[in-house]
Amino acid sequence: MLNGTSLNQSFVVSAVEKFKVKSKSKTDEVRGEALLPAGVLVPGSITKPVPLLITLVRQILDDEWKLHSNQRKNLQRMYTPEGSILIEELFDVAKQVAQQEADKKCNTPEAKAMHVARYSNIICVVGLPGVGKSTLLKQMINCIVVDKSVKPDTQFLFHVSLKNFNPKKKVSLLEFLLYGNLSERNQSDEENKVLVHFLYNNPNVVILIDGWDELYTKQANTRFHACKLDRKQIPEVFVKNLLMGNLLPNAVKVITSRPGPFYKLHPDYRQGLVSEVRGMDKPAKKDLTKQICGEASFENVEKLLAERPNLDALCSIPVHCIQIVACLHSSVSSGREINSMTDVFIHTLTNYKASDHVRTNMSEEKLGQELVNLAYLAYKGLGKRKLVFHKNDFRKVGITKQTVDMFLHTYVEKSHHLKMGILEGKKRISFTHLTWQEFFASVYLMLFMLQGEFSRCMETFTDPHWVMVTRFMFGICNSSSYKDLKVIFPAWMIEDYQEKKNILKSLITLEGQYDISKDVIRLSGWVHEANDAEISQKFQECMPQFIKIKAPSYPTEASDVAFAFNTFTTPHDLDFTKRGSDEASFEAFLRGLHESQIKGLNIENVRMTDSTTQALLPHLDVIDKLDLDERKLSARNRIILREAVERITNPKIKILNIKDGWVTDSTTQALLPHLEEMDKLALNEKNISAQNCIILHEAVERLTNPQVSLFHFHLRSGMLFNLAPI
Numbered sequence: 001m002l003n004g005t006s007l008n009q010s011f012v013v014s015a016v017e018k019f020k021v022k023s024k025s026k027t028d029e030v031r032g033e034a035l036l037p038a039g040v041l042v043p044g045s046i047t048k049p050v051p052l053l054i055t056l057v058r059q060i061l062d063d064e065w066k067l068h069s070n071q072r073k074n075l076q077r078m079y080t081p082e083g084s085i086l087i088e089e090l091f092d093v094a095k096q097v098a099q100q101e102a103d104k105k106c107n108t109p110e111a112k113a114m115h116v117a118r119y120s121n122i123i124c125v126v127g128l129p130g131v132g133k134s135t136l137l138k139q140m141i142n143c144i145v146v147d148k149s150v151k152p153d154t155q156f157l158f159h160v161s162l163k164n165f166n167p168k169k170k171v172s173l174l175e176f177l178l179y180g181n182l183s184e185r186n187q188s189d190e191e192n193k194v195l196v197h198f199l200y201n202n203p204n205v206v207i208l209i210d211g212w213d214e215l216y217t218k219q220a221n222t223r224f225h226a227c228k229l230d231r232k233q234i235p236e237v238f239v240k241n242l243l244m245g246n247l248l249p250n251a252v253k254v255i256t257s258r259p260g261p262f263y264k265l266h267p268d269y270r271q272g273l274v275s276e277v278r279g280m281d282k283p284a285k286k287d288l289t290k291q292i293c294g295e296a297s298f299e300n301v302e303k304l305l306a307e308r309p310n311l312d313a314l315c316s317i318p319v320h321c322i323q324i325v326a327c328l329h330s331s332v333s334s335g336r337e338i339n340s341m342t343d344v345f346i347h348t349l350t351n352y353k354a355s356d357h358v359r360t361n362m363s364e365e366k367l368g369q370e371l372v373n374l375a376y377l378a379y380k381g382l383g384k385r386k387l388v389f390h391k392n393d394f395r396k397v398g399i400t401k402q403t404v405d406m407f408l409h410t411y412v413e414k415s416h417h418l419k420m421g422i423l424e425g426k427k428r429i430s431f432t433h434l435t436w437q438e439f440f441a442s443v444y445l446m447l448f449m450l451q452g453e454f455s456r457c458m459e460t461f462t463d464p465h466w467v468m469v470t471r472f473m474f475g476i477c478n479s480s481s482y483k484d485l486k487v488i489f490p491a492w493m494i495e496d497y498q499e500k501k502n503i504l505k506s507l508i509t510l511e512g513q514y515d516i517s518k519d520v521i522r523l524s525g526w527v528h529e530a531n532d533a534e535i536s537q538k539f540q541e542c543m544p545q546f547i548k549i550k551a552p553s554y555p556t557e558a559s560d561v562a563f564a565f566n567t568f569t570t571p572h573d574l575d576f577t578k579r580g581s582d583e584a585s586f587e588a589f590l591r592g593l594h595e596s597q598i599k600g601l602n603i604e605n606v607r608m609t610d611s612t613t614q615a616l617l618p619h620l621d622v623i624d625k626l627d628l629d630e631r632k633l634s635a636r637n638r639i640i641l642r643e644a645v646e647r648i649t650n651p652k653i654k655i656l657n658i659k660d661g662w663v664t665d666s667t668t669q670a671l672l673p674h675l676e677e678m679d680k681l682a683l684n685e686k687n688i689s690a691q692n693c694i695i696l697h698e699a700v701e702r703l704t705n706p707q708v709s710l711f712h713f714h715l716r717s718g719m720l721f722n723l724a725p726i
Contacts, residue, residue, distance in 0.1 A: 027141055027145065027157050027158070027159050050280055050284040050285075050287050050288045050318070051280070051281075051284050052131075052132045052135065052136055052139070052277050052278075052279065052280065052284075052318075053084060053277070053278040053279060053280060053281055053284075054084065054085040054086070054087070054090070054125075054136070054275055054276070054277055054278070055084060055085065055275065055276050055278055056085060056093060056097070056273070056274075056275055056276075057126070057274050057275065057276045085275060087136070087139060087140055087143055087149075087150060088143065088149050088150055090123055090150075090254075090273070090275065091120075091121070091123070091150070091151065091252065093273055093275075094119075094120050094121065094122070094123050094272055094273035095116065095120040097120075097272070097273045098115060098116045098118075098119045098120035098272065098273075099112075099116055099120070101115065101119070102115040102116050117249075118245040118249060119245060119271050119272045120272070121250075121251065121252040121253065121272070122242075122243060122245065122252075122253050122271055122272030122273070123252075123253070123254045123255075123272060123273045123275060124243075124254075124255055124257070124262065124270065124272060124273065124274045124275065125254065125255065125256045125257070125275050125276070125277060126256075126257055126258065126259045126262050126263075126274065126275075126276050126277075127256070127258070127259070127276055127277035127278065127279075128258065128259070128279075128317060128554065128556065129258060129317075129319075129434065129435055129438075129467075129468050130317045130318065130319030130320055130433065130435055131277050131278065131279045131317045131318070131319075132277045132279060132280075132317075132318045132319075133210070133211075133256035133257075133277050134210050134211070134256065135318065136256070136277055137159065137208045137210050137254065137256060140208060140254065141157065141159065141208070144157055144206060145157065151204075151206055151252065153204045154204050154205070154206050155202060155204040155205065156199065156202065156204070156205045156206070157205075157206045157208070158177045158178065158205075158206070158207045158208065159208045159210065160176065160177060160179065160207065160208065160209045160210065161179075161210045161211060161214075162209060162210060162211045162212060162214050162215040162235065162239070163210075163211050163214035163215070163387035163388055163430065163434075164179050164388050165179060165215060165235040166386075167215055167216050167217060167234060167235060167236060167385055168234060169234065170232035170233055170234055171232055171233070171234075171235065172192070172232050173196055173229060173233075173238065173247075174192060174195060174196065175232075176235060176238045177199075177207065192230075193230065196229045196230070197229075199248055199251070200229065200248055200249075200250070201250065202250060202251070203250040203251075205248065205250070205251035205252065206251065206252045206254075207242065207248070207251055207252065207253050207254070208254050209239060209242070209253065209254065209255040209256070210255075210256050211256060211257065212239065212255055212256065212257035212261060212262060212265075213257045213258040213260070213261035213262070213464070213465065214385070214387055214434065215235055215236060215239070215385065216384075216385025216465065217236050219236070223240075223266055223268060225237075226241060226246045226247075227241050227246075227247060229247075239255070240269050242255075243255065243265075243269045243270075243271060243272075244268060244269060244271065245271070253272075256277075258464070258467075259276075260464025260465075260467060261464050261465060264464065278316070278554065279316035279317045279318065280316055280317075280318060280321070281316075285315055285316060285321060286302075288318065288321055288322070288325075289301060289302070289315070289321065289325050292321075292322055292325045292326055292329075293325050293326070293329045297329055301325055301328050301329055304328045305324075305325075305328070308338070308339065309559060309588070309591060309592050310339065310340075310528065310559040310560075310562075310563055310592065311324050311328075311338065311339065311340075313555040313556050313558065313559035313588050313592070314341065314556050314559070316554075316555050316556065316584075317556065319433055319435065320341065320344075323341075323344050323345075323348065324338075324341075324344055326348075327343075327344045327347045327348065330347075330351060337480070339531055340475055340478075340528065340529050340531060341435075341471075341472075341475065341529065342439075342472055342475025342476060342478065342481050342529055343475075343481065345436075345439045345472075346481055346484050346485060346488070349371075349488050350484065350487075350488060353367060353488055362400070365490070367403075368488070368489055368490040369398070369490065370398065370399050370400060370403050371403070371440075371488065371489055372444075372448060372489055372490065372493060373397040373398055373399055374397075374399055374403060374440055375440040375441065375443045375444035375447075375448065375489075376397065376444050376448070377389070377393065377394070377397055377399070377440075378431070378436075378437045378438075378439075378440035378441040378444065379440070379441040379444040379445060379449075381437060381441075382437060382438070382441050382465075382466070382469065385465075387430055387431070387434065387437065388429070388430045389429045389430065390429065391429060393429070394429065434468075435468060438466075438468040438469045438472060439468075439472050441469050441472075442469045442470075442472035442473045442475075442476060443472075443476065443485065443489070445457070445469070445473055445500075446473050446476040446477075446497065446500055446501075447476070447485065447489060447493070447494045447495070447497065448493055448494065448495060449495065449500075450495055450496060451495070451496035451499045451500060451503075454496070454500050454503060455503060458503070458507075461473070461504075461507060462507070470507075470526070471525055471526060471529050472529070473504060474504060474526040474527075474529045474530040474535065475529040475530060477501050477504060477530045477532050477534075477535055478529075478530055478531050478532050479532065482497065501534075504526075504535075505534065505535060505538050507526075508523055508526065508527075508535070508538045508539055508542055509542055510523075510542055510543070515549075515550070516547075516548075516549060517549040517550040520543075520547070520549050520561065520564075521549075521552050521557050521560065521561060523539055523542075523564070524539075524557075524560040524561040524563065524564035524565075525557070525560045526539075527539045527560075527563065527564040527567060528559070528560040528563040528564060536564070536567035539564055539567070540567065540568055540569065540570065543568075543572065545571075545572055545573065546572070546573045546575065546600075547572055547573065547574050547575065548574075548575040548577075549561075549574075549575070549576065549577070550577050551576055551577060551585060551586055551589065552585055552589065553585060554585055555584050555585050555588040557585065558585040558586070558588040558589035558592065559588055559589075559592050561589060562588070562589050562590075562591075562592030562593045563592065565593060565597075565598055566592075566593065566594060568597035568598070569597065570597055571597045571598075571599045572597055572598055572599070572600075573598070573599065573600030573601075573602070573625065574598050574600065574601055574602065575602040576589075576601065576602065576603050586612055587611050587612050587615050590612060590615035590616055590619070591615045593619065594618070598619075598623065599622075599623055599624040599625065600623065600624060600625035600627075601619065601623050601625065601626055601627070602625075602626075602627035603627065603628050607632045608628070608632050608633045608634075608637055609637075610634075610636075610637065613633070613637040613640055613641065614640075616641075617640075617641075617644050620641075620644055620645060628641075638664075638666075638667070639666070642666060642667065642670040645670060645674065646670060646673065663683055663687055663688040663689075663692055664692075665689075665692065668688075668692040668695055668696060671696070672695075672696075672699050675696075675699055675700060675703060676703060683696075
């Protein structure tokens, strides 16, 4: 019985089988998409996928949820990537996480079982733009459909791309699951009810939802009512009810999003496993680079990347790697310096404009006008959260097929009904990647929008949905980038550029009262992308002399911070905590920091590995103060640092704090040659032998020209024992 209507078995089987055909058609289309984004000119071809780094992450404590921290203790944990997870392991890890949470939150076996059943099949995947979130879902489809290594019993597999939806238009649940692949005119209401009922009770349903950040909403932090299966709803209602476990509770749900929009969601919608795609490791990046540039050019491209550590760090993100490697491969003869993603996009545009295909088919004036129209369309689309367009949208503003083929992805939305024996279809168009739409939107904002309207958009620039647009706008603040863009776009159409640059500079301020880590990382990204003296000076003016931050979580962020700190012209001290960062990010920061004005370096809670120790060595010649926990060093790395310090011919370190480290015989001997230059040495009585204490005391008394203002031990009582010569 279903809603009072008796249905025979053959009717149910027929409806289900027809629906299976439609769902399979959609997932096959997604799985078969090209690995190489269209519109990227590369010398080689990408023929096989590379593995992605996936980690388990804890819930982040957002400022807006501090009031709720007493109700949800897991929000008090810091955002920390943990371990590495294979695609095949994701669902097992999700079950483990649900069981751990059930043990903490539930008091009865029944409540624990219900919690595990509800949340062990929900997986949230966050990651930076272009890091591989959408690729992960395509790989997951392959694992389910072809390899059978994930959920081999799956009967229904749905891939839902949220960018396809009008966020304000209501759709049915079946339209949501098969958007663009369902014509309800060919299904009766009775069939729809059968299908919804069948899906609700079926544990072998997998729903892959791509791009929460691409479904524009201003109500992320509000709770929606539980939706009814037979009612049409806006897409946001379906997404939230799926994440709560209210809708299709037996189905497996996987959703991807950029971190900012995801963490704006109300905590009740951030349940289950939260994992993160962190791009590629070094072997995977090497593999992808070879596929892009070819074996013959690989060594040359690797050399260029080694000379540009900031771009090398960005190459851990697949989309950036594809664009950067292709750009470096073709930029050798052009003489154009490539230092940022803005440079990469401008270089690609320049190559496109100079191609024989474009010069043969389009005048320079016509192309410039088309690109301005494309920039306007990109901006308007983002404002309305419209990421998929119809062919007529481009025709209306005079954009021709050549431009569409270069920067946009065209696919057919099949309507699944025959007319005159031909399967009808409607063309729908989107940018090859969201970052291309964001780049063109930034071009419109910086070059063609009037100052008054630009000023009214100030709040938009700090919105998580516009984070890449804002970064690209700072990139356009670079004088070389601006000069190149004036060649690509009609210079006579550019409006109020300098005034808008000044408005952007006013955004460079610290907002955090206590923990400024997020502000420093965000502002550093702007400074790096701009590579502009005025922007760098504004950044330095807003930074305190003593900078205390948590280490960036990503190699890309670490390279941003290192680049920004390298622009300082006055000395600064840095208190650096590694909590929340991985080894690759910390190493990227140390290797990227060079010729900087960071004179004091305090590294807390850091396990110094072989690679991070090597990255620290070049800084010993220039810093005045080093505070390092010796207990976090292996015996081998302690020896390496000691020998490095002994080799310093003109010691710069004036203050040395090793109160938390063991002062061994070898450490004591290594300290002796440097006492003449030091101003302060902090040790801990518990971590030094009586013999070494006497050795240091006698060494201080022998100083012929003592610079030491205070030598002291931190005693158990907390008192200080002065060893300075009288």
